[in-house]
Amino acid sequence: MTLTSMTFRGTESIVHQANVTAWNVGDTWSYDIRLDAVSLVEDSPDLSGSSLEILDGTATIEVASVTLYNISGDMVPAYRLELHAEATGDGRFPEPNTGIFATGELLVDYHETRWVRVSDLAIIYRIQSLDLDFDAFGIWTTGIADFDHAHEYNPPQEIHDFPLRLNETWNSVSEHTQTWTGDGGPVAFPDPPTQVTEDVIIYSIPEVGQSPAVYPGCEDSYRIWWNNTNGDLIEDHWWCPAVRYDVHWWTDDIALSGVDGEFWLTSYSPVESTILNVTLSSEISALNSEINVSITGPSGESGTIWYHENMFNFTLLDGMATVSIPVGNRMDDTPTSIDWATHGIVACIDTEGMAMTCSVSTLTLEGSAIGGLLRQDVIDRTPLILDVGHETAQRLGLSFRF
Secondary structure, three states: OOOOHHHHHHHHHOOEOOOOOOOOOOOOOEEEEEEOOOHHHHOOOHOOEEEEEEEEEEEEEEEEEEEEEEOOOOOEEEEEEEEEEEEEEEEEEEEOOOOOOEEEEEEEEEEEEEEOOOOOOOOEEEEEEEEEEEOOOOEEEEEEEEEEEEEEEEEEEOOOOOOOOOOOEEEEEEEEEEEEEEEOOOOOOOOOEEEEEEEEEEEEEEEEEOOOOOOOOOOOOEEEEEOOOOEEEEEEEEEEOOOOEEEEEEEEEOOOOOOOOEEEEEEEEEEOOOEEEEOOOOOOOOOOOOEEEEEEEEOOOOOEEOOOOOEEEOOOOOEHHHHHEEEEOOOOOOOOOOOOEEEEEEEOOOOOOOOOOEEEEEEEEOHHHHHHHHHHHHHHHHHHHOOOOOOHHHHOOOOOOO
16 A cells, blocks of 8 residues: 655654745845866966966856756756856966066956756756956966856756755766867867766765855755765855855866865845745655645736646636646656655746746655655664765665665
């Protein structure tokens, strides 16, 4: 007999938990940033004798559009984020014609366009554009590098496993297509310049608390570690539910191999928008059952619900609508015997434009109440794994998510 585990989930929700969020066009986050490209410059044969200090600057991230995006032939709601950063740092570089060294500033202009799936904030595609110039205090200016680096992930890279819970771990396996164009300067592009690899990233939430960035409302942020299969830390993020984004993060490769980047949130500016809410009659469901999806919003508006590629239309009569949908039995990209799947259910209005208003809720599919209890037991035991590193997780196999 197949049962749901309502009591188990209700108890778990009392503890730390962060649910998937929705963004609106115009939402903006600003950061102080620090880039460490010292080793890149000092180890480059093309820049022999050059030196560079730490680079400091600022960055902004803005939701530029909410529209439909083609993922493997299915049109699903997605956000387009635009990130722009500028940074400077003192350095010593040679004049390109004479080879005479001069001191000055390295000027960094960085831009990234990122497409993110609305249902779970997984990364679909991103393109990084980096322009590096050296200004010898007005005497002369020379270009160091100016190139684009595009990334496509199939399936999209699930960097969050909503709802986020303390001590959870999961992994993402994606076919990663990278393409380099332009002038890499000290960065040697691979040959050929388009490379396809399999990315396996192991994620974990080792703590909930204060991040290195002190920001009001972010005292209980979720630290998300990204590790490769060798156990090396490649990114360190702190997700803050109050600002609906990372309050702090560090990466070992911002855009150039060997360049560390660190971001501290300085301001968050959400826009006022139409209030739309989607709730599920049960956030937990057995396989192959039906649940009611309730939407509230502006009276008279019509919209669409997306569950995977399946679409269900609704109209808000007196500001409300309820649609019954079959949950099916689809596994997510990291199925286990404990947690069959977590899937986002998205409801949007204004679906014909570039500024859709959306709301999203996560549905967890579990085979039985026993499965839920097993999942709780694993969550309780995961700190022991984190204390000794990721070796135990690797022995369990990359197809496991707790």
